[in-house]
Amino acid sequence: MALPFFKTAEIAPPADIEAASLRSDRFRLEREVDWQRLEGIVTALEKGRPRRISDDDLLDLPVLYRKTASSLAVARETSLDAATLDYLEALVRRAWFQIYGPRIGFIGWLRRFFVGGWSASVRAIWLDICIAFAVMVAGTAVGWLLVARDPDWFYSLVPGGMSGGRAPGAERAVLEESLRIADGSEGLTVFAASLFSNNTGVAIMAFALGFAFGIPTLLLLVYNMAVLGAMFWVFADAGLGLEFAAWLSIHGTTELGAILLAGAAGMHVGRTMAFPGERSILAAMQDAGVRAAQVMAGCTIMLVVAGLLEGYARQLVGDTGSRLLIGGFMLLFWLGYFLTVKQPRESET
Incomplete structure (x- = not known):
């Protein structure tokens, strides 16, 4: 009688183990x-x-x-x-x-960003910067001319809370006093804080609205600078144009520079969408988006620097010449950085 067959686990003989x-x-x-x-x-x-x-x-x-x-x-x-x-x-x-894997860590990226990545992206959108600069100058001129022709335009352009009573017809002594350093951070502090908050929002919106082919960005820059032009006329009409320019220059050369770059970055994206060239819109947008995002990261740094200058340097320096010196130095610093700091060889592609 045949025994039933049960399948059991096979154990490899020593010879098989040795062969393996x-x-x-x-x-x-x-x-x-x-x-x-x-x-x-x-x-x-x-x-x-x-x-x-x-x-x-x-x-x-x-x-x-x-x-x-x-x-x-x-x-x-x-x-x-x-x-x-x-x-x-x-x-x-x-x-x-x-x-x-990732080529560099955060510290390496930050180093590359400051030693040429940011400046290279800014130089790459030079045409958009020229357009934004021309629009900002035109906006300032529009605000100046409108108020010069009819002072009532001032109230349409400048919010009442921002002007703080510095309006057409104000006495020279009142305007001059507002430019001085005062205990308790009085003077134009309200206007400066409102202007900084407004300009920060404008920088963000100018970039975001660039996706609508850049047209809203242009309109936003015109209006924002018209506000500044209107306020500038008030002080210039009282014979305090240079003093107001010096007061504004301490943080303005950095703050307005950030707005300029943010607007240019937004227009760069919009212009790329409208005119992608021989590339597909998606490919062109990808390159433009990376470049514009790097510019905007730098704009954030510029706005932080402008806030520090406004909070400290503007409150501590009251002399017109010293204010102009600080503002001029910051302007030359940014121009020198963007024009002279070259892109790292490792990031050239």
Whole structure:
């Protein structure tokens, strides 16, 4: 009588185990030189010592990575020993991060941003900056001319809470007093705070509205500068035009510069949408968006600097000449930075 057949777990004989071990050793020995070479390159990159890598090793890095990844796939398929699998998985992971992972951390990005990335993006939108500058000058002239022709336009352009009583017909002594340093931060503090808050919102809106082909951005710049032109006329009519310009220049050269760049960044995006050239709209928008976003990141820094200048320098410096000197220095500083600081070679593509 035949006994029933029961399927039981098969235990590999010692000969099979020895054959598998020999196969694993042979597999490792045939490829170990490439693995060690790749590990040496990756270790040097991880320690920030790329100069220790030879040109041949650097050129062969992608090839070595693919060979090691292939070895890992074979090792998994043939169930090689766990130690070899763990080693290959760790090595492939480290190599992938060095080849395809992020190139720089936040500190590295910040350094690259300040040593040329920001200025390069600003120079790349020079045409839009010229357009925005012309529009801002025109807006200032419009505000000046409207109020000069009919003072009632002042009340239509400048909100009552912003002017603080500095309106057409105000006495020279009152206007002059508002430009001085006063205890308790009086004078034009309300106007300055309102102007800074308004200009910060204008910078953000000027950039955001650029997606509507830049037209709302142009209108916003015209109106914002018309407010400044109207206020400028009030002081100039009282013979205090230079004093008001000096008072404004301390933080204005930085603050208005941020608005200029924000408006130009918005128009750059809108102009790219309207005229993508030979590229598709999506591809053109991607390039313009990255460039404009970098400009806007710098505008945020400029607005912070303007706020510090307004909160401290403007309150501590009362002399017209000193105010003009500070404002002029900040203007030259920004111009010098944007015109002279070149793009890092690593980021040229």
